[in-house]
Amino acid sequence: MAQRRTAWTRLTTPFANIPASTATTLALAMWVVVIGGWALLSYGRVVPNMFLPTPGTVLQTTYRMSLDGSLFYHTLTSAKVVILGFIVSSVIAVPLGLWMGTYRAVQAPLEPLVNFIRYLPVTSFVPLFILWIGIGIEQRIAVIFFGTFFQQLVMISDCARSVSRDLVNASYTLGTRRSEAVWHVIFPAALPAILDTLRVTMGWAWTYLVVAELVAASSGLGYISLKAMRGFQVDVIFMAIAAIGLLGLITDTAFRIIRARVAPWAA
């Protein structure tokens, strides 16, 4: 149908599909622009290298820190904090969110409280967590948990609430008991949306990492960034930022694969 349309018309038509090769080219071009711009600014000394390292320096630093194992060590520590915080949060938020979205009696007491807490900045709780939990890995996990949990709860509750009433009604007319509806109908029906929520909130969990490692950490990507700041090692900061982004990309892809496996029936 789009045979007679020119490539330009297709590119400028709302919601129109473009060939995969064009999409890939555009995506690559974006990276070329970003890295090219970076190279121009740094190699061209437009910005002093003290503030903006060259791509070459960052690659060298990455290579050096990969060789001595420190990059791996700090990445592992950070990944452990984020993933543990995320898992603890999800394990509680998924069932509680399902109940909250399903039963008004659970929603009524929880929702005002959760909506109050989820607007509080996570940073404001760091001093409290240090007092209560100490300065170990638990404190950092608590920060990730706190930043993720309440958002997850509200979003998963919405996933459950938006399950079609007629789907639940149909299940009743087929012999499902009221007590079974959450597990037999609402959970599977909401599952694709729940997995999407987990994928999105996983991204948020990564963004809390530096906050978590801001105080009292002795390892991790956020920690080495802060240490590098004091020594003006901008290249290390760049490397840490790139590593966090890359890890986020990996977990995001992992969630997409899991979703395709667990819920192949949902588009």
Next chain:
Amino acid sequence: MGSLILNASSQTAVGSRAMSESIKANNPAGTAHAAGDPRSAGTTMAIEDVTLRYGDANGVLALDDVSLKVAKNEFCVIVGPSGCGKSSLLYLAAGLNDVTSGTIKVDGREVIEPGPDRGMVFQSYTLFPWLTVRANIEYGPKRKGLPAEQRRQIVDQYLDEVGLAPFADHYPAQLSGGMKQRVAIARALANDPAVLLMDEPFGALDSQTRGTMQKLLLRVWERQQKTVLFVTHDIDEALVLGDRVLVMTARPGKIKAEIKVDIPRPRSMDVILEPDFIALKRRILGLLHDEIDEDH
């Protein structure tokens, strides 16, 4: 205005598909109980003096003192303008909503909550998207705790019945709207309900698919002999399918007239061209037009 209760009693029960036609519009007696048939042996579903009011005592009156009976193996159709409460009545019969007053009984037992004895096919697509066609049909028998072998037989039988055996392992998202509703019918029948409630099941389909679905439903019903209470706003559909058509008024919903459809079975879709059919259709149109005029 006195209540216009008409009782579709057992005189219309199974087999009485004789060539007689009766219409009881504006029954002046208005007696809800007078027509109550003491010999309720052939009655599967009895709706008695049912009123439904939304919200508090000042809320909208959706159904006003509705009474009807559906005989065993009868195909009973309720036709009415949109918003007349016909779907609400079906939801009440399914036990998905509570009556404000009155009772609904199925096989003599009062309906207080939903149950597998009242299967329902909805206007919206309600197949479980995470289950294949086979697993959707198997859902009810599984809840009942039937053994796997028996479940397989039931599923195969109904897959054949609705002609979807080649699609057994497809997910609902891979099916067309008509196919989804065929699975929904198979899923409801596989549970062997005492009464099958159908809430405008073909309302979302295009007119050609609707015709095909009506033909399929007629064939399935003629073979399976189920008690059906079917709701629609499509007069042709009501007359093609039903043994009896109940015409409902709008706001508050009441049953205005009862029309027996004496077109012999098995019926084909060509009946819509026959004079008998057209006469019945004209009568129902007249009844519905009165309603619409009153509205304006």
